[in-house]
Amino acid sequence: MTAKLELVEVSKSFRSKQVLKKLSLEVEDGEFLVILGPSGMGKSTLLRSIVGIEPVDGGKVLVDGEDVTNRPANKRNIAMVFQNYALYPTMSVYKNIAFPLKMAGYTRDKIDKKVREIAETLKITEALSQNVTTLSGGQKQRVALARALVRDPKLFLLDEPLSNLDARVRYAARQELKTLQRELGHTFVYVTHDQAEAQTLADRVAVLHNGNIEQIGTYEDLYEHPGTEWLGDFLGDYPMNFINGSLVGKDGYNVGFRTNWISEGKAGLKSEVELCQATDVGYFVSCTIDGKPIVVQTSRKYKIGAEVKFSLERFNLYKDGKLEEGTTE
Ligand SMILES: Nc1ncnc2c1ncn2[C@@H]1O[C@H](COP(=O)(O)OP(=O)(O)OP(=O)(O)O)[C@@H](O)[C@H]1O
Ligand SMILES: [Mg+2]
Structure with a gap:
């Protein structure tokens, strides 16, 4: 039944x-x-x-x-x-x-x-x-x-x-x-x-x-x-990253991206490595961009204090906390 x-x-x-x-x-x-x-x-x-x-x-x-x-x-x-x-x-x-x-x-x-x-x-x-x-x-x-x-x-x-x-x-x-x-x-x-x-x-x-x-x-x-x-932050082993849209030419939005939606080594966003954690699926690098805590997944190990550079492969756009546009590549 x-x-x-x-x-x-x-x-x-x-x-x-x-x-x-x-x-x-x-x-x-x-x-x-x-x-x-x-x-x-x-x-x-x-x-x-x-x-x-x-x-x-x-x-x-x-x-x-x-x-x-x-x-x-x-x-x-x-x-x-x-x-x-x-x-x-x-x-x-x-x-x-x-x-x-x-x-x-x-x-x-x-x-x-x-x-x-x-x-x-x-x-x-x-x-x-x-x-x-x-x-x-x-x-x-x-x-x-x-x-x-x-x-x-x-x-x-x-x-x-x-x-x-x-x-x-x-x-x-x-x-x-x-x-x-x-x-x-x-x-x-x-x-x-x-x-x-x-x-x-x-x-x-x-x-x-x-x-x-x-x-x-x-x-x-x-x-x-x-x-x-809120949900992007809540769901997942790591919260979704959020940065100010103006950093990637999307004024007026918050840009949300998962730890692995990036391309490593390409200029675009850069910061200083605060922590690099080794896991079964690669490395998780913590840094700060524009005052926001960010975590990205990398294939290589970084020393604390080293420079990490990446560009976004895809992202979601949020306005007033709500999804405006799904994944943009
Ligand atoms: N019998 C009750 N009298 C007064 N308040 C209650 C009663 N039962 C639940 N609450 C309150 O309602 C809210 C939700 O409680 P509930 O137990 O449903 O949450 P939950 O999501 O199951 O939490 P948890 O994950 O800890 O089990 C809490 O703030 C709790 O204190
Ligand atoms: Mg319960």
Whole structure:
């Protein structure tokens, strides 16, 4: 079972603090949508509003075109995996997974069949009789996923489910999750502040900023054509560089360019190297141009204090913080 999700001008405040401001969003049936945003931006609040445990102040939540805004959480058929997993600590793995089915009034045989099936899919059959407190972080995460998936929900919401895992396990879990979503074909709304997760998991990424979706699209599109200077700064391992347009003959604009949108050694812009970091993909040189911090990717190593020269191969033009013209080469 899968579904399309639609949010129409959803607003939510806590006392005087407005967290969601008329936020609208459409998630396609079977899509893996990642909601990316800095800490405290309202990502969890958004998921809690969709699942129905946080009443909204205004706007609508539609699942397959049906208005569920005033429906209680247990009548929405939406499952959520919480960041801390929220497993029942006194119960076994089996009982944790069986719990939502028991609540829904399934027969014993049906419960047993479904629990074993999902345990097999998530490779936790061996742990079924174990108490959840004895599990590793990775296993707990699987149990939380199994418990959410077992009911065959229409929509599947995940709140930073991998953030408690160490880097190696997280990497493997990411791949498994992506495969699982493809196989099941479920609609996933996945919240994270981790850009690498957004990049590897998402069909589309929606970036949350100041209570609204700043931009939605593929990661590549957002990375290459951030619609605002804020997003260019936020997205990517390195912020987009911005310089005054008059430096390259584009008066009245801010010129934005990624670290590798340059041609090294050609005159045009020059500065003094402040730092040169070696990485797997070359060197990252930090310098200052017209009072702005700039980072460019180079193929050779520079000494601190040496001169670095480059010209721009491509750039985006921004006016009043907004993208006016896409990549110009
Ligand atoms: N129950 C609540 N009562 C009052 N304020 C709240 C409540 N829940 C969230 N907030 C506030 O709303 C804002 C958004 O919180 P939320 O937890 O949704 O952010 P987040 O993007 O999930 O952050 P993080 O990345 O740290 O998990 C924060 O300023 C938070 O303090
Ligand atoms: Mg959160």
